[in-house]
Amino acid sequence: VQHDGGNAVCFYTPEMAAAATRRMLLTMHLTHAIERNEMHLVYQPIVDKTGRVVSAEALLRWTHHSLGPVSPGEFIPVAEESGLIVPITDWVLSTAIGQMARWEIEDVLPERVFLNISGQQFLRGNLTVRLTELLADCPALRSRLGLEITEQAAVRDLKVAVRTLGELSALGIQTAIDDFGSGYSSLSYVQQLPVAKLKIDRAFVIDVPENPKSNALVRAAVGMAHGLGLTTVAEGVETEEQRDFLISVGCDMMQGYLFGKPMMPDTLADMVRGQRCV
Numbered sequence: 001v002q003h004d005g006g007n008a009v010c011f012y013t014p015e016m017a018a019a020a021t022r023r024m025l026l027t028m029h030l031t032h033a034i035e036r037n038e039m040h041l042v043y044q045p046i047v048d049k050t051g052r053v054v055s056a057e058a059l060l061r062w063t064h065h066s067l068g069p070v071s072p073g074e075f076i077p078v079a080e081e082s083g084l085i086v087p088i089t090d091w092v093l094s095t096a097i098g099q100m101a102r103w104e105i106e107d108v109l110p111e112r113v114f115l116n117i118s119g120q121q122f123l124r125g126n127l128t129v130r131l132t133e134l135l136a137d138c139p140a141l142r143s144r145l146g147l148e149i150t151e152q153a154a155v156r157d158l159k160v161a162v163r164t165l166g167e168l169s170a171l172g173i174q175t176a177i178d179d180f181g182s183g184y185s186s187l188s189y190v191q192q193l194p195v196a197k198l199k200i201d202r203a204f205v206i207d208v209p210e211n212p213k214s215n216a217l218v219r220a221a222v223g224m225a226h227g228l229g230l231t232t233v234a235e236g237v238e239t240e241e242q243r244d245f246l247i248s249v250g251c252d253m254m255q256g257y258l259f260g261k262p263m264m265p266d267t268l269a270d271m272v273r274g275q276r277c278v
């Protein structure tokens, strides 16, 4: 039992203790993950209505030699809590930009490659400075890069978010609101954010077209996005029924296992190359 400021009392269960131990263990190992070469990026295709790969999302993978693969759903929050998200994001940015430069030479670079930026990193303020540095040798890649931030992050500090999004867009870097619909933010916030894309959360996509409420929500999100001049991407598309519904409500792009799981860079390159020959 822990007394906190004399008025709140917290009870720790064995599960909570185990979770805390796991977090400590992960933090410790995460500190060395980059220098030990345990991280890599996989890329998931994003397709248009015709099924053509137009962009890709880079997703981080961590495989520890004894713990095995740890999912980003588990280690990203740990990285954020410990501040390790800063060097990790830096590694993601430079690795993805390096990959994009190689794809460009091989002529298999998708129109855009999107990277995930955690809220903490996004609101820190020096993101544009770092990106300008990393892109100094390959300025042409700016217009091929995209960043995804969650709506919660943007809404947490609207002033900083609006400024940073404006700076990124001035550089030619496109921005997308990730997990749209999963937070509590109001539409008036989204209206104030200078972003180009809205990614509709998988939680809504999963229930279409069977659930009329999800259908209404997805239709409304697409309509609102278009009204604001944004394009839409639906996440987690797994079935043809979902795809057909999304196309019928005018969703611009789709991402999900139906089109391809997150894959190694060479596999994505093969996919891009393959669709060019047909």
Ligand code: C2E
Residues within 6 Å of the ligand: 044, 058, 059, 060, 071, 072, 073, 076, 092, 116, 117, 118, 178, 179, 235, 236, 237, 238, 255, 256, 257, 258, 262
């Ligand atoms: P997210 O940005 O919403 O990424 C989409 C997640 O949905 C990915 O999980 C992806 O593998 C999964 N997914 C895609 N299509 C389908 C589908 O059809 N069905 C199902 N069931 N899942 C699908 P993943 O790779 O485990 O990543 C989880 C989360 O971790 C991401 O959610 C993102 O928030 C975070 N993350 C991943 N990589 C990075 C990174 O480099 N930086 C930061 N800050 N966060 C990252």
Ligand code: CA
Residues within 6 Å of the ligand: 057, 116, 148, 178
């Ligand atoms: Ca994302």
Ligand code: CA
Residues within 6 Å of the ligand: 178, 179, 199, 201, 235
């Ligand atoms: Ca998402």
Ligand code: CA
Residues within 6 Å of the ligand: 179
């Ligand atoms: Ca998500």
